[in-house]
Amino acid sequence: MRFLYQHWLSPDCRAVRVVCEEKRLDYEVRVEKTWERRPEFLALNPAAEVPVLVEPDGTVVAGALPxxxxxxxxxxxxDLPLLGTAPAGRAEVRRLVNWFGQKFAREVTTLLLSEKIDKLFMGRGEPDSDAIRAGKKNLGPHLDYIAFLTERRRWLAGEHYSLADIVAATQICCLDYLDDVPWDKYEGARDWYARIKSRPSFRPLLADSIPGLPPPKHYADLDF
Amino acid sequence: MRFLYQHWLSPDCRAVRVVCEEKRLDYEVRVEKTWERRPEFLALNPAAEVPVLVEPDGTVVAGALPxxxxxxxxxxxxDLPLLGTAPAGRAEVRRLVNWFGQKFAREVTTLLLSEKIDKLFMGRGEPDSDAIRAGKKNLGPHLDYIAFLTERRRWLAGEHYSLADIVAATQICCLDYLDDVPWDKYEGARDWYARIKSRPSFRPLLADSIPGLPPPKHYADLDF
Structure with a gap:
């Protein structure tokens, strides 16, 4: 069996799950409390971070992009090359994977998740309202960029669905779980996200419900 | 001609330069003052970040890893596969590229460079001594990790020199330019870095000298 060590509201882990679903690869998730720094887990990934994938043959791969x-x-x-096939197209996919996986994560998701979720579950005090305000403010230009791109191309990186769409959508999916995406103001991004949500690969994510923190009603709704 | 838009003390840009050198690709550097947000540059990379590569055929590629x-x-x-050839080996190269290009950068290089250099050149006030102290403190465990890996393998990601070595060395190279690496306390990491410095691909970096900010004497010395 293939094992994915993960957290439920980690965009990086969700991206790996969607890739496995798109490729119809069997896998089992194991929730890892990374902050406990379990020696067995540190042996798999000394960075003490999820996601980590352990293959049936024992191969260990750490980090979402790897x-x-x-x-x-x-x-x-x-039939579904997630990085594209030509070098220039693959470079564009990787540019946007970088954009959403690093820049968007740093400017938006990490601010909101670490304040709202990490502090809640790890008992680290009250959320910092300045950080939450900054994350929410930074979200807008990124949603506009999604609309800008998808007005000019069918998917984020070009005419084909790619890892760029998966990485962007899994970041946004975590924010949507927290009801932090003002969809009514960002129609272009919503149209793109609606197409992502309707893919079978996304269904397991939409079925997620964290004990004590249920998602908002529209979260799993394909018509939101 | 191939153009590389860059900053001189950017580890990401240096990694691209070394890759070009290893592959004997001709290129010309163009220093981009990204903070001026030149419209022509934003058209190449809306993230307004270097490195950006423009190929002779006009193909634009943005971001170090892409x-x-x-x-x-x-x-x-x-003869010199920089990512390796087998999937598991490539995953290990990419894990360490991630480690040094993201984790090390965040925990060490960015703290030191942004406090010491960005503030100096952009007139943004005095360096924050807490940030500098944190960056210097975080450096030690990473140098120990380099020694740990190279005691068990010839190069960071395995028996072959790879992009992991290039990314780690270009981070460290920028710190060494600022004389921030206490080499006498980290013999294992020094042995590995000495092997990197002796590669012809590294010579152009060792010849760099920024006006008003010359490197320390040992910076270009192969026996340091």
């Missing part, structure tokens, strides 16, 4: 690139290499699907 | 992956694809050298 895992997604690895899965694309070992389970390439010519 | 550029390095792109160059590996278009100019693959079977």
């Amino acid at each position: 895992i997604c690139e690895y899965l694309e290499e070992i389970a390439f699907d010519a | 550029i390095c992956e792109y160059l590996e694809e278009i100019a693959f050298d079977a």
Whole structure:
């Protein structure tokens, strides 16, 4: 069996789950309390971070992008190349993977998740309202950028659905779980996200419900 | 001609330069004052960040990792595969590229460079001594990790020199330019860095000298 060590509201882990679903790869999730720094887990990833994938043959792959690139290499699907096929197109996918996986994460998701969720579950005091305000303010230009791109292309990185869409959508999916996306103000981004939500690969994410923190009603709704 | 838009003390830009050198690709550097947000540059990379590579055919690639992956694809050298050849090995290279390019950068390089250099050149006030102290303190465990890895393997990610070595060395190279690496306390890491410094691909970096900010004497010395 393939094991994915993860957190439920981690966009990085969600991206790996969607890639596995798109490729119809079997896997089992194991929730890892990374802050406990379990020696067995540190042996898998000394960075003490999820996601970590352990393959049936024992191969260990750590980090969202290394895992997604690895899965694309070992389970390439010519009908759905998640990085594209030509070097320039792959570069554009990776640019946007970087944009949403790093820049968006730093400017938006990490601010909101670490204040609202990490502090709640780890008992680290009250959320910092300045950080939450900054995260919410930074979200707008990114949603506009999604609209800008998808007015010019069918998907974020070009005419084909790619890892860029997966990484952007899994960031946004976590924010939407917290009801932090003002969809009515961002129609272009909503149209794109509606197309993502309707993909079978996204269904397991929409079925997630964290004990003590249920999602808002529209979260799993395809017509939101 | 191939153009690399860059900053001189950017580890990301230096990694791209070393990859070009290893592959003997011609390129010309253009220093981009990203903070001026030149419209022509924003058209190349809306993230307003270096490095950006513009190929002779006009292809634009933005971001260190997308550029390095792109160059590996278009100019693959079977005698020097910078990502390795097997998926598990490539995953290990990418894990360590991530480690040094993201984690190390966040915990060490960005703290020291932004306090010491960005503030100096952009007139943003005095360096924050707490941030500098934190960056210096965080450096030690990373240098120990380099020693740990290279006691068990010839290079960081395995028996072969890889992009992981390039990314780690270009981070450290910038710190060494600021004389922030206490080499006498970290012999293992020094042995590895000495091997990197002796590679012809590293010579252009060791010849860098920023006006008004010359490197320390040992910076270009192969026996340091």
